[in-house]
Amino acid sequence: MTLTPARTDPTLYTKTRTFTVALAGNPNCGKSTIFNVLTGARQHVGNWPGKTVEKHEGFFRLAGHEVTLVDLPGTYSLSAFSAEEIVARDFILSGEADVVVCVADSANLARNLYLFIQIMEMGVPLILGLSMADVAESRHIRIDHARLSHRLGGVPVIPLVGHKAVGLDALKAAMLQAIEQPPGPPPAQVRLAPVVEEAIEELLPLIKRETALTYRYPARWLAIKLLEEDDPLLAEAAAYPELLAAVRAAQQRIQSTTGEEPHALIADSRYSFIAELLRGVVSRPPGAHITRSDRLDRIVTHHIWGVPVFLAVMWLIFQITANVSVPYINWVDGVVSGPITHWARALLGALGLGGGWIESLLVEGVITGVGGVLVFVPVLAFLYLAIAALEDSGYMARAAFVMDRFMQKLGLHGKSFLPMLVGFGCNVPAIYATRTLENPIDRQITGFLTTFMSCGARLPIYVIFGSAFFGASSGNLVFAMYATGIIVAVLTSLLLTRVVFKNRPIPLFVMELPPYRLPNLRNMALPMWERICAFLRQAGTVILAASIFIWLLLAVPAPGAPGNFNAVTLENSLFGALSKLMAPIFAPAGFDNWGASGALVTGFVAKEAVISTLSQLYLDETPRPAAEAAAPLSLADDVRFIAASFAEATVLTLQEAVNILPRTVNLLPGVDIPPVQFVPAAAEGEDTSALQAALRHAFTPLAAVAFNIFVLLYIPCMATTAAMRQEFGTRWTLYQMGYSLGVAWLVATLVYQGGLLLGLG
Amino acid sequence: MTHVVPSLQTYPLTMTQPGETVRVVAIHGGYRLRKRLADLGLTVGLPVRVIQGSSSGPMLIAFKEDARLAVGHGVAHKIIVAPYDPDPGTN
Numbered sequence: 001m002t003l004t005p006a007r008t009d010p011t012l013y014t015k016t017r018t019f020t021v022a023l024a025g026n027p028n029c030g031k032s033t034i035f036n037v038l039t040g041a042r043q044h045v046g047n048w049p050g051k052t053v054e055k056h057e058g059f060f061r062l063a064g065h066e067v068t069l070v071d072l073p074g075t076y077s078l079s080a081f082s083a084e085e086i087v088a089r090d091f092i093l094s095g096e097a098d099v100v101v102c103v104a105d106s107a108n109l110a111r112n113l114y115l116f117i118q119i120m121e122m123g124v125p126l127i128l129g130l131s132m133a134d135v136a137e138s139r140h141i142r143i144d145h146a147r148l149s150h151r152l153g154g155v156p157v158i159p160l161v162g163h164k165a166v167g168l169d170a171l172k173a174a175m176l177q178a179i180e181q182p183p184g185p186p187p188a189q190v191r192l193a194p195v196v197e198e199a200i201e202e203l204l205p206l207i208k209r210e211t212a213l214t215y216r217y218p219a220r221w222l223a224i225k226l227l228e229e230d231d232p233l234l235a236e237a238a239a240y241p242e243l244l245a246a247v248r249a250a251q252q253r254i255q256s257t258t259g260e261e262p263h264a265l266i267a268d269s270r271y272s273f274i275a276e277l278l279r280g281v282v283s284r285p286p287g288a289h290i291t292r293s294d295r296l297d298r299i300v301t302h303h304i305w306g307v308p309v310f311l312a313v314m315w316l317i318f319q320i321t322a323n324v325s326v327p328y329i330n331w332v333d334g335v336v337s338g339p340i341t342h343w344a345r346a347l348l349g350a351l352g353l354g355g356g357w358i359e360s361l362l363v364e365g366v367i368t369g370v371g372g373v374l375v376f377v378p379v380l381a382f383l384y385l386a387i388a389a390l391e392d393s394g395y396m397a398r399a400a401f402v403m404d405r406f407m408q409k410l411g412l413h414g415k416s417f418l419p420m421l422v423g424f425g426c427n428v429p430a431i432y433a434t435r436t437l438e439n440p441i442d443r444q445i446t447g448f449l450t451t452f453m454s455c456g457a458r459l460p461i462y463v464i465f466g467s468a469f470f471g472a473s474s475g476n477l478v479f480a481m482y483a484t485g486i487i488v489a490v491l492t493s494l495l496l497t498r499v500v501f502k503n504r505p506i507p508l509f510v511m512e513l514p515p516y517r518l519p520n521l522r523n524m525a526l527p528m529w530e531r532i533c534a535f536l537r538q539a540g541t542v543i544l545a546a547s548i549f550i551w552l553l554l555a556v557p558a559p560g561a562p563g564n565f566n567a568v569t570l571e572n573s574l575f576g577a578l579s580k581l582m583a584p585i586f587a588p589a590g591f592d593n594w595g596a597s598g599a600l601v602t603g604f605v606a607k608e609a610v611i612s613t614l615s616q617l618y619l620d621e622t623p624r625p626a627a628e629a630a631a632p633l634s635l636a637d638d639v640r641f642i643a644a645s646f647a648e649a650t651v652l653t654l655q656e657a658v659n660i661l662p663r664t665v666n667l668l669p670g671v672d673i674p675p676v677q678f679v680p681a682a683a684e685g686e687d688t689s690a691l692q693a694a695l696r697h698a699f700t701p702l703a704a705v706a707f708n709i710f711v712l713l714y715i716p717c718m719a720t721t722a723a724m725r726q727e728f729g730t731r732w733t734l735y736q737m738g739y740s741l742g743v744a745w746l747v748a749t750l751v752y753q754g755g756l757l758l759g760l761g
Numbered sequence: 762m763t764h765v766v767p768s769l770q771t772y773p774l775t776m777t778q779p780g781e782t783v784r785v786v787a788i789h790g791g792y793r794l795r796k797r798l799a800d801l802g803l804t805v806g807l808p809v810r811v812i813q814g815s816s817s818g819p820m821l822i823a824f825k826e827d828a829r830l831a832v833g834h835g836v837a838h839k840i841i842v843a844p845y846d847p848d849p850g851t852n
Contacts, residue, residue, distance in 0.1 A: 077800035081793065108827040111802040229792060263792070267799035268806075284826065294812055294823070298779075301831075303815040401831045405818035408833065414819075509819055509833025510797055 018066045019179045020096050024088060024119060025103035026112050027074030028394075028514035030131035032056075033162030034103060034171075035071045036526050045530035048087045054435070055087075056527065063176055070097065076512070078118045080232045082438060092122055093217065099178035101171070103129045106136035106143060106159065107515070109282060113274045117190050123218045125183050126155050127174045133159035133166065135515075140285045148281045153188035163520050192224070192269040195257055199227055199250035206243045213240075227251060228263045293515040297398070301513075306402040313395060314421050317386045319660045321379060322425030322456055327652035328378035331645050336371035339638035357566035361551060369547030372606060373540040376428050376719060380532050383422060383429035387436060388524035390418075394516045396436065404509050410490060411497025413437060414509065416446040420489070423453030424482075427716045428539075431723040432531070441504050444728050445496045448736050451716040451724075452489040454482050457607035458712060464611060465708055468692035469701045477705065481712050488713060488743060535723070542722035550605050553578065570617060575601065589710065589748040590703030600710070606717050611691070618694035651678050702760050706752040713744035774811070774820060774832075774840040782810045783842035790839040798840075802828050808845050 025031040036043075039058025048055045056071035072091060073084035080086050092100055102119055104112035109130070116128060130136075130143060149157040156174040160167035177183075191197065203223040207213055213222060213236075225233050226247045237244050254262045299305045344362055348354045390396040400414030407414050415437050423430035430450040434443045462481050466474025497504075554570070557563040558577035570576050571594075579598035586592050595617040602609040655678045662673040699707060715721065715737045725733045771786050785807050788795050803809070807824050814820035820837045823829050832840070 079796060079800060081797065105827075108825075110825045111828045114800065114802065228796075261792075261795075263796055264799060264804070267796075268804055271802070271804060291827075293829070297812060297821060297829075301813045301821050303813075303818050397831065401819055401821065404831075404833055508794055508797065508836055509831065510794075510801065510836055511831045512801060513821060513829040513831050515827075515829075 018068060019062075019098045020068045020070060021175055021179075022070045022072055022091060022097035022100045023103065024072045024092070024100055024115065025074060025129075025131075026076055026105065026115055026512075028512065029074065029103050029105045029112060030160075030162050031074060031103040032071065032527075033520060033523050034129065034131060034160060034168075035069060036523055037162055037165050037168060038171075039069055041526060043526060043530060045527055045534060048083075053083050053087050062172055062179070065176075065179060067175070067179075075115065077115060078122075079228070080230055083440065084438075086232075089122075092119060092124055095124075097124070098182070099125045099127060099175060101127045101129055101175070103131050103160070106130045106133050107139060107141055109143070110271075110274055110278060113277070114270060117270055117273065120152075120155075120188065121190060121218075121221050121224060123221065125178050127171070127178060128152070128155055128157045129167075129171060130157065130159045131162060134161045134164070139291070142283045144281045148277070151188070151277055151281070154183075155188070163522075189220075190270060190273045193258070193265050195254050196224075196227065196262065196266055196269065199254060199262075200224065202250060203227075203243070203246055206240070206246055210240055210243070213237075224266060227254070228266055291515065293394070293513075296516055297513070300395075300398050301401050303405070306398070310399055310402045313390075313399065314418070315664065316660065317390070317418070318421055318425060319663070320386050320657075321383050321422055321429060323663075324653055324656040324660070325378045325382040327649040327656065328381075329375050331649035332374050332378065333371060334645055335642050336367060336374060339642055340371075341367055342638065357555065360555065360566050361548070364554075365548040365551030366544065368551075369544040370540075372547060372719065373536060373543045376426070376535070377532055379426050379429050380432065380535060381528060383433065384528040384531055385524055387418075387433060388528065389519045391436070392517065392519035392523060394514045397511055397513045400509075400511065401513070408509070410493045412446065412493060413439070413442050416442065416449075419446050419450050420453055423450040423455060425456055427451050427453065427455050427720040428723050431720060431727055432535070434727065441501055444732055445493065445501065447724060447728055448496065448732075448739075449489045449493055451720060451736065451740060452485045452492065452713060454485045454712055455607065455716075457717070461607065461610050461711055462708055464688055464692065465695065465699075465704050467688075468695045469699075469704050477708065480705075481708055484709060484747070485712055488747065492739075492743070535726075538726045539719060539722035542725065543719050546718040546722075547605060550575075550602065553601075570598070585745070586710075586748075588753065589706045589745065590752040591699060591707045591710075593698055595698060596707055600714065603711060604715055604718055606719070607711070610711060614695070615691050618698060619690055648679060654678065702752055702755040705755070706748040709751055710744045710748040713740055713747060715740050771841050771843045774809075774822070774837040774842050775814070775816075775834060777811045777814065777842065779811050779813055782808055782845045784808050784845045785840060786843045787841040788839060789841065790836075794836065794839065798836075801830055803830060803840075809842065 023031055023035055035056065035058060039060050042060065043056060043058035046055045046057070047053065053073050058069045058071070060067050060069065070091065072088040075082070075085045075088050078085055078089040078092075080089070091097065100119055102116045104116055116126075119126060128148075130145060133143075136143065143159070145157040145159055149155060156177075158167050158170045158174060160171060192200070200220060200223045203226065204219055207219045207222055213219075217233075222233065226237055226243075227250060229251075234244070234247075237247065251262050254260070254265060258265055260268075300309050341363055344367055345354065345359060348359050348362065353359065387396075390399070396415070396418075399418065402414070403417040404414030407416055416434075418436060419430045419433040422433045427450055430453065431447050434447045434450070437443045437446060458481070459478065462478045463474065466477035470477055553575040554573050555566045555568070556574045557565070557568040557572055558574050561568070561572035561577070563569060563572045575598065576594065579594040579601060582597040582601075583592045583594045586597060591597075595614060598617055599610045599613040602613040655676060659675040662675045665671050665673055695704065721733060721737065724736060774783070777783055785803065785805050787805060788798060788803075798804070802825055803822075810823045812821040812823055812829070814837070817834055819831050819833045821829065821831050
């Protein structure tokens with residue numbers, strides 16, 4: 001409708017432009033709900049250039065204009081302490097945004113306006129959104145927003161209820177007004193303490209004569225920041241000795257006349273300005289200080305009662321990532337190895353390329369690789385939903401509070417616990433779960449440790465070895481492996497925090513606890529999909545490349561060995577040659593047969609591959625799956641299969657979700673509630689007795705234990721490696737690979753040699 | 762920093778009990794910590810209510826009506842408080 005006049009009137013047409021609106025606010029202020037309501041599914045999650053901070057951008061149309069909405073990271077202030085603060089402040093300073101919408105929590109206005117007035121100091125066009133107006137209302141907090149707007153010199157002040165889309169029209173109207181008639185900087189200015197104002201007056205002429213500075217920073221803002229001891233800006237000011245000297249002199253004068261540090265005095269001035277601003281604007285019922293959240297927190301954050309609550313929530317998250325996601329994983333696996341593989345073969349056959357190395361490359365290299373990437377989508381989806389629910393509800397902050405006592409002993413932060421726990425299910429989502437930590441060094445350390453958490457794919461290896469060598473007591477091997485992983489992680493953590501990063505800033509545990517809220521599904525689901533796409537784009541390419549590389553190793557004959565390209569036995573391929581080359585390295589650990597090292601090579605692709613490689617090598621099973629013996633399936637059959645198995649996976653997911661309950665209750669001794677079964681279980685149990693006999697032939701029991709320890713500790717699978725590279729960069733990933741290989745070899749050797757000394761060989 | 766006369770009546774936040782209301786009289790520790798606490802709204806002179814805390818581990822405090830802050834034990838030890846004398850007429 002808005003296009004009709006545009007077609008007839010060319011001047012209107014040229015007015016249609018792309019505008020940028022920035023959304024700023026404190027963490028937990030309800031900003032992301034407003035972002036999601038405004039942009040819907042039209043959003044994009046990436047990273048800010050050179051930073052590990054997520055950048056959320058969304059798009060919407062506003063009266064014919066295309067608007068890009070940039071969701072700045074949630075910050076309490078705009079000092080330069082964290083990457084988030086630097087990102088937010090640089091973006092506002094860049095002038096890229098036509099208007100900045102600052103969102104403040106209505107129920108916590110005095111604290112939230114601290115950020116708002118700092119943005120005001122930067123002199124950019126502003127709109128103030130008062131979020132969660134319904135929560136404030138339910139607690140009888142009244143805000144006279146017209147009066148507040150008047151006191152702010154006409155800055156629009158708009159009450160909002162994000163999830164009910166209340167106030168959005170008013171917000172859009174204010175944006176449109178700001179876009180079409182730029183209002184200029186807000187006229188109201190924060191008056192700081194007189195001594196500070198005096199110092200600013202002195203500094204202004206010195207700043208204003210340096211065009212290199214005034215080009216990038218508003219002069220008054222820069223003067224305040226320099227007095228506040230802002231590190232990056234002081235470093236820049238060092239190029240102007242006269243200015244720096246004036247700053248130092250002014251700081252000293254403030255300190256000696258008031259007895260307070262300049263930054264504290266400036267913060268006090270800002271808070272008194274806010275108190276003045278809100279006098280007569282906000283009215284609260286007297287005495288309503290203890291909220292429902294506080295009553296809940298008496299139990300949830302209690303140093304004793306908080307622990308069982310915490311364990312229950314973590315158990316639930318673990319069940320969701322490790323068990324509930326399994327049916328969809330199997331579905332993805334079935335679709336990739338079934339219909340998609342048939343289609344690829346059929347297509348190649350139709351093109352006359354069937355049967356040769358191209359088919360092998362495509363099916364065993366590319367499609368297997370793609371499948372290896374896609375199976376992580378369900379796990380990540382469940383993990384992101386679970387994390388979003390924890391964060392949205394406010395529990396994440398409480399969990400960190402409860403765990404802080406214990407994690408501080410390891411030199412870590414309370415929030416490091418969640419990634420470690422998720423790691424027991426799968427290391428890939430564990431790496432992404434480190435994003436919940438604020439400090440990048442804590443994130444790196446935690447990511448480094450998660451790979452020692454024995455993931456679900458390693459478990460079948462221990463089970464098969466355990467039953468081959470220890471029969472009924474195979475559970476002891478499994479338990480020993482999990483325990484070894486935890487011990488190595490604890491020792492590594494101490495090494496990293498006490499030695500490698502001993503000079504890092506001590507993790508100061510200071511964290512806001514947001515009030516408890518019901519999580520909003522829309523808020524949780526929208527970024528989930530974008531994050532999964534980012535995984536597919538970034539980690540996916542690495543995984544695909546690695547699986548093609550392994551395919552080449554298997555297809556190319558070793559120099560001088562018999563066989564042709566794509567027609568060579570495992571032993572005579574490059575893969576076999578490499579395994580034989582590596583085997584002697586493992587002699588001290590007791591397993592120097594080339595089959596074991598070959599299994600370790602394929603184990604890098606996926607830990608699931610260790611057992612299948614061992615079967616291929618020891619049982620001489622045909623390495624290539626038999627050419628499709630089954631009758632060619634029609635397209636309709638395939639589509640029916642995909643749909644039916646998806647429906648079944650959905651039912652099984654529900655079943656697994658319900659079964660969390662019996663599985664949990666059954667942990668109690670003497671209780672045995674059978675799990676529910678909505679669909680008959682598929683007969684799974686493969687016969688592994690032949691493999692077990694072969695293993696007993698190839699390994700001594702002690703060597704088997706050493707081999708299992710190596711499998712537990714060495715480089716995690718390539719998907720984890722790719723995730724780690726995406727999050728922490730190539731260098732850190734290489735360190736981790738080197739370290740985990742070294743530790744795996746060392747511990748395996750120590751166990752083997754120690755066992756020999758004790759006469760266990 | 763020295764505008765509050767130290768007296769026997771001041772003690773670290775770690776020595777308070779849940780339910781107690783106290784006034785912040787000084788924050789020790791580096792510039793980073795004080796600036797971060799100020800950014801979160803915790804400044805010298807503010808009355809603070811203790812919601813949760815024990816002889817070790819982090820503490821949960823409330824101030825400015827709706828701000829709730831978790832501080833680690835080490836941080837709480839650097840926040841020096843004094844008994845709060847409410848002005849007549851407020852609670």
